[in-house]
Amino acid sequence: MPSVLLSQLATANKLSVEPWPEDATLYQPYEVEQILLPENASCLAVKAYLKMCNLPFDVRTCANAEHMSPGGRMTKLPFIRAGAFIFAEFEPIVNFVEQKEMAIGNLQDEDEKADMRTYVSLVENIFTMAELYISFKNERVYKEVTAPRNGSVYPWPMNHMQNYGKRRNALRLLKVYQWNDLDIENVIEKVAKCCETLEYKLKESPDTPFFYGEQPCELDAIAFGHLFSILTTTLPNMALAQTVQKFKHLVEFCRFIDDKYFQTSFVPC
Amino acid sequence: MDIQLGAMLHVYKGEWGLPTIDFECLRALCLLRFTRCPMDVETNANPLRSGAGKLPYLQIGNDKFVGYSQIKRVLDLEGYPIDAHLNTKQKHLSATYANWVFTNLHAYYHYFLYGEPFNFDKTTRGLYAKRTPFPFNFYYPSTYQREACDVVQVMASFDVNDKLDKHESDYLVLNAKKCVNLLSRKLGRKVWFFGDTYSEFDAIVYSYLAIIFKITLPNNPLQNHIKGSQNLVNFINRITKDIFRNEGFSSIKPTKTANGTDVNVTHSEHKFLESECSTKIIAGVGALLAMGAFAAWRGIYNQLTTRSSTDYDGIDYDDDDAEEGLD
Numbered sequence: 001m002p003s004v005l006l007s008q009l010a011t012a013n014k015l016s017v018e019p020w021p022e023d024a025t026l027y028q029p030y031e032v033e034q035i036l037l038p039e040n041a042s043c044l045a046v047k048a049y050l051k052m053c054n055l056p057f058d059v060r061t062c063a064n065a066e067h068m069s070p071g072g073r074m075t076k077l078p079f080i081r082a083g084a085f086i087f088a089e090f091e092p093i094v095n096f097v098e099q100k101e102m103a104i105g106n107l108q109d110e111d112e113k114a115d116m117r118t119y120v121s122l123v124e125n126i127f128t129m130a131e132l133y134i135s136f137k138n139e140r141v142y143k144e145v146t147a148p149r150n151g152s153v154y155p156w157p158m159n160h161m162q163n164y165g166k167r168r169n170a171l172r173l174l175k176v177y178q179w180n181d182l183d184i185e186n187v188i189e190k191v192a193k194c195c196e197t198l199e200y201k202l203k204e205s206p207d208t209p210f211f212y213g214e215q216p217c218e219l220d221a222i223a224f225g226h227l228f229s230i231l232t233t234t235l236p237n238m239a240l241a242q243t244v245q246k247f248k249h250l251v252e253f254c255r256f257i258d259d260k261y262f263q264t265s266f267v268p269c
Numbered sequence: 270m271d272i273q274l275g276a277m278l279h280v281y282k283g284e285w286g287l288p289t290i291d292f293e294c295l296r297a298l299c300l301l302r303f304t305r306c307p308m309d310v311e312t313n314a315n316p317l318r319s320g321a322g323k324l325p326y327l328q329i330g331n332d333k334f335v336g337y338s339q340i341k342r343v344l345d346l347e348g349y350p351i352d353a354h355l356n357t358k359q360k361h362l363s364a365t366y367a368n369w370v371f372t373n374l375h376a377y378y379h380y381f382l383y384g385e386p387f388n389f390d391k392t393t394r395g396l397y398a399k400r401t402p403f404p405f406n407f408y409y410p411s412t413y414q415r416e417a418c419d420v421v422q423v424m425a426s427f428d429v430n431d432k433l434d435k436h437e438s439d440y441l442v443l444n445a446k447k448c449v450n451l452l453s454r455k456l457g458r459k460v461w462f463f464g465d466t467y468s469e470f471d472a473i474v475y476s477y478l479a480i481i482f483k484i485t486l487p488n489n490p491l492q493n494h495i496k497g498s499q500n501l502v503n504f505i506n507r508i509t510k511d512i513f514r515n516e517g518f519s520s521i522k523p524t525k526t527a528n529g530t531d532v533n534v535t536h537s538e539h540k541f542l543e544s545e546c547s548t549k550i551i552a553g554v555g556a557l558l559a560m561g562a563f564a565a566w567r568g569i570y571n572q573l574t575t576r577s578s579t580d581y582d583g584i585d586y587d588d589d590d591a592e593e594g595l596d
Contacts (some may be wrong), residue, residue, distance in 0.1 A: 071426045114451055115362070118369035125368055176423040178338065197361040204358075 020100060021083040024057045026050070027065045028078040033152050034063065037233050038131040043078040045090050045225025051261040052104050052216040053097055063153035074128050074173065090124060090225075094218050104216055116212060119201065119219050126194040127226035129179045130240060133187050136170040140236045188243050195247045198223055202249050209256050216257075223250075224257040276329045278340070279314035281400045282541060285483040286509055288516035290396050292378060292476050297325040297340045299472035302512050304349040310516065312537050313544075315402055316409050323412075354466040363468040370470070373448035374477045376424035377441045381481070381489055383417035384429040385436070388486045403548075442490050449478075449491065453498035471508075479505045 028043045029035045035043070050057050057080070062068070069076040072089035079088035080096075087093045135146045150166055151159030174180045179187070201211050201219075211219045227250055230240050245251060278301060280294035289295050289312070301308055308327075319326035319335050327334040327343060334343050344350065352360050382393050397413065398406040418429045427437045452474060456462055461471050482495045482505055495501055509517055518538060564570065 073424055073426070111455075114455065115365075118362075118365045121369045121372050122365045125372060172419055173423050176420050178336075181336075193364065197365060200357065200361055 018083070018100075020055050022056070024055070024080060024082040026057050026059050026078050026080050027068060028059065028061055029065045030061050030063060030153065034149055036146060036150060037135050037229060037235070038128050039066075039075045039077045040233065041127065041131060041226040041229035042075050042090055043225075044229055045222040046078050046080070046093055048224050048257065048261060049090070049094060049097070049218060049221035052221055055097065074124070090218075090222055091120075104218075112212065116217060116219050119197075119211075120222050122194060122197065123219070123222050123226060125177065126190055127230070129174060129177050130187050130191045131226075131230070132170050132174055133179055133182070133184075134235065134237060134240055136167050137174070138184070138237050142167070144236050184239060188239055191240060191243050192246070195244060195250060199247045199249050202253060209253070220257065224254055227251075228254045228258060276308045276327065277311050278308055278325060278327050279311045279319065280325045281314070281397070282312040282538075283516065283518035284396060284520060285485070286517040286519045287479055287483055288513040288518065290400070290480070290484075291324065292480055293323070293337050294325040295476040295480065296337050296472055297327075298513070298516070299476060300337075300341060300344055300349075300351055303467045303472060304344065304351055304353075306344060306347075306349040312518075313541060314400075315405065317405055322409065351467070351469050351472065355463055355468055359463045359468065363463065363470040366462070366470045367473045370448065370452070370473050370477065372424075373444050374481075376420055377445040377491065378477055378481060379417040379420040380425065380429070380436075380438055380441055381486060381491075382484070383413045384421050385438075385486075385488055386433065388488055389414060392484065392486050445491050446494050449494055449498060449501065452478075453501050456500050456504060458500065475505065475508050479509065 026043075026046065029039060031040070047059070065078070066076055069079045069088045070086050072079075072092070074089065076088055079086055080093055082096070085096075087096050134141055136142055146167075147163045151163050154162050171180065182190075198211075205211070205213060208214055210216050211223070227244055230244050231251065231254060233241070235241075278297060280289045280298060281291045283289045287295070288298055288310075298310065300306075301310070314324055314326075316322050316324050320333055321335040323335065325335075325337070325340065327340045329343075334340050341351070352363055355363060381388055383389050393413075394410045397410040401409045414429075421427065421429050425437065425441050427435065429436070461467050462474070463470070478495060478501060481489065481491050482502070484492075486492075495505075
């Protein structure tokens, strides 16, 4: 059986000639009762990206979205079904859209593109890990928010089993990315450093609202997804949100993207 | 605490001309040598003493700092920050690219060094076992394998313990090759990635690529790919020769010119070779003693002496009796 990740790359190449399918559907967990902070962030990032590209898509919420996903490196969510093909997580979806030449941010030269890709990977790693850390390693957040929400869609004995499995996976992810032995101060330091990098990048082009020039790009989408989720999610421990709030330019940036893509032009499909 | 007094970095001994065989150790050594921090390096280390079962660790007095991130924090506090000479933009880019290289090469490194069963059994396990004292050499190499299992499961979503034909390593190789291409283009003809000054990004790239490039594994698809990028090969060789001139170690060189007056062998290397020799002698004596003890326990010595004497006596008397009878 060929690798799922590799076949995603291969199909993205093959599909480049076909137009964007009409029935593209984005799958995600229930937003009100179920979804957790890291998943919410990645779902929002993908939605922002597709909206920036002006591609039509349908959102379907289902309880077992994570288990339907073909797999990925971090949260495995969201995944998109476009025609007969399925792609999960931000990067494969972006690759797929780029092959169709409907993507945004095609104007940059090669070096800028490489830089931008590394920023995307930084934002994805640091924020996802920080969100996982706060959701699963902070006892209070885990007991009061993460466990009840994640278990809410399952009946009694199943919810404990699901929580146990989910927490074990999350802790393993933190271990692999070498975040398991950090304390909360180190996590905040890392998040603050990443925000600093983003704010510095944003200030490089002060007269434009986006990170790279007049046009939005992947970096805008993923930064918005994570920052906005962190800012708007209420948890018993608001350390992450307080850290992000110190960066006024980033808060401003989130507000701008939210207004532009999610408030005014929001047309439910 | 004073870093000048008795601070000691413990790492694994090197091979193939590199100062160490382990990525985390090499990264920590890069921090030390790039910033010219005056600190001693101990290559005859025991992972048990680190408290976390892993090298590298930094010992200052009674304080131990295990792992790269803790060592880096100590060096930053003591006035040897690695990114000090970069401007603000480069500092941000250095951290960003370091993270990106980690995402692309970490899983490759772990899979092909520890996860791939042939590579691990033929090469890597031996490398680590030789550098760990008895009896821990039976245990610690496999902890790396277990860690690699997690890394591969998370970053490449397949299980190392599955059958070999279910290992979906093509994706890792493809990603690593793309990463190497970009690194080669980004390095260009520069000395360091950011021009004239070193950075953390240089340290991490060197640490991954030097080990992947120099290691002699049965299956290592990235090695030839790196050979194709001449500037990266030069980058690796230059740092190995210039910065780790005194620490580079290769086990083949000393055995070829083993005439006792090897100038290239440093003190700790001497100790390493001697300890290997003495281990062989002790093992030989131990084996002899064990065999002797086993023989004594089974009563072989008694049997030999008693049986031969009774046999001899019996025949003599029988013969004598027979002869007497005939007479």
